[in-house]
Amino acid sequence: MSLVSMKYILDDANARGYGVGAFNVNDLEFAKAVIAAASEADSPVIIQASEGAISYAGLQPLVAIVRSLAEQASVPVALHLDHGKSFDVIIGCIRHGFTSVMIDGSHLPFAENVAVTRKIVEIAHAAGVTVEAEIGRLAGIEDNVAVAEREALLTDPMEAKAFVEQTGCDALAVAIGTSHGPRKFKGEPILAIDLVARIKEQVKLPLVLHGASGVLADLVQNGERYGARWGGAKGIPDDAVVAAIKNGINKVNIDTDMRLAFVASIRETLANRPELLDPRDLLKPAMASIKQVAANKMKLFDSVGKASGMPR
Ligand code: G3H
Ligand code: 13P
Numbered sequence: 001m002s003l004v005s006m007k008y009i010l011d012d013a014n015a016r017g018y019g020v021g022a023f024n025v026n027d028l029e030f031a032k033a034v035i036a037a038a039s040e041a042d043s044p045v046i047i048q049a050s051e052g053a054i055s056y057a058g059l060q061p062l063v064a065i066v067r068s069l070a071e072q073a074s075v076p077v078a079l080h081l082d083h084g085k086s087f088d089v090i091i092g093c094i095r096h097g098f099t100s101v102m103i104d105g106s107h108l109p110f111a112e113n114v115a116v117t118r119k120i121v122e123i124a125h126a127a128g129v130t131v132e133a134e135i136g137r138l139a140g141i142e143d144n145v146a147v148a149e150r151e152a153l154l155t156d157p158m159e160a161k162a163f164v165e166q167t168g169c170d171a172l173a174v175a176i177g178t179s180h181g182p183r184k185f186k187g188e189p190i191l192a193i194d195l196v197a198r199i200k201e202q203v204k205l206p207l208v209l210h211g212a213s214g215v216l217a218d219l220v221q222n223g224e225r226y227g228a229r230w231g232g233a234k235g236i237p238d239d240a241v242v243a244a245i246k247n248g249i250n251k252v253n254i255d256t257d258m259r260l261a262f263v264a265s266i267r268e269t270l271a272n273r274p275e276l277l278d279p280r281d282l283l284k285p286a287m288a289s290i291k292q293v294a295a296n297k298m299k300l301f302d303s304v305g306k307a308s309g310m311p312r
């Protein structure tokens with residue numbers, strides 16, 4: 001099927017109360033693995049590319065890969081720009097076939113975040129493209145951080161309401177204590193799950209959880225067995241992700257877990273097969289590994305079997 005808008009996918013997830021995985025891709029291997037996992041699971045899926053991914057792969061080649069894989073897939077696939085900060089990149093994505101963009105103004109003061117987001121909403125909506133925006137700052141909450149300092153970073157529900165009313169964005173990324181990458185917490189994870197419900201009450205829109213990778217111990221150990229040095233890796237427990245979805249998260253961003261699985265597999269193959277020369281023999285097991293991670297996430301987020309029940 002043709003690429004669909006992210007709004008179509010997220011509005012269904014919001015109406016039926018489940019989460020959709022948004023997986024970062026840079027290349028054919030990741031896109032193919034994720035879309036294959038989604039097709040087998042009858043799950044809608046979001047493929048997202050960062051500005052870094054676009055500069056690595058090239059905007060048009062990346063769109064061509066994802067679009068043609070989506071056309072062969074039996075499930076809805078959206079193509080989304082993750083953390084768009086450059087006006088030119090955002091416009092390029094809209095012009096070249098992305099069905100959704102994120103304008104990330106979360107580092108800006110409220111009024112400036114509203115202004116840049118509103119401008120992108122105007123342009124994107126005229127082209128039928130979905131807009132995700134963000135309010136609050138992604139940062140792991142540590143035990144030793146004072147309550148006032150925590151609250152300054154996390155999304156404020158009333159501010160979120162005003163932001164959505166003033167911008168007209170379609171989905172809202174919220175800060176509840178997660179952060180990007182493999183080292184999210186030094187001590188025990190502290191997440192403001194209850195805050196998701198309080199934001200949802202005010203905002204009603206699909207909410208987005210960035211920095212949602214679990215950094216599961218077995219993924220880390222697989223890599224470290226073959227020489228990776230990922231010390232201090234710690235992610236979001238599965239039950240916290242499930243609770244966040246129950247409270248109103250509908251888009252769950254995953255990059256790190258896929259990176260861990262892919263690199264661990266490459267290390268294992270290189271260690272066990274010194275005679276290997278065909279790069280495909282290196283990439284095929286790595287793709288199988290990330291496909292499994294994506295499939296596990298779709299089960300965890302409860303998106304399995306949902307594609308065939310979506311409105312036509
Ligand atoms: O949120 C960031 C994503 O993990 C993408 O990372 O900018 O290295 O492509 P990247
Ligand atoms: P992770 O680093 O936890 O996978 O988060 C990815 C993300 O939020 C991409 O926008």
Ligand code: ZN
Pocket residue numbers: 083180210211253
């Ligand atoms: Zn992110």
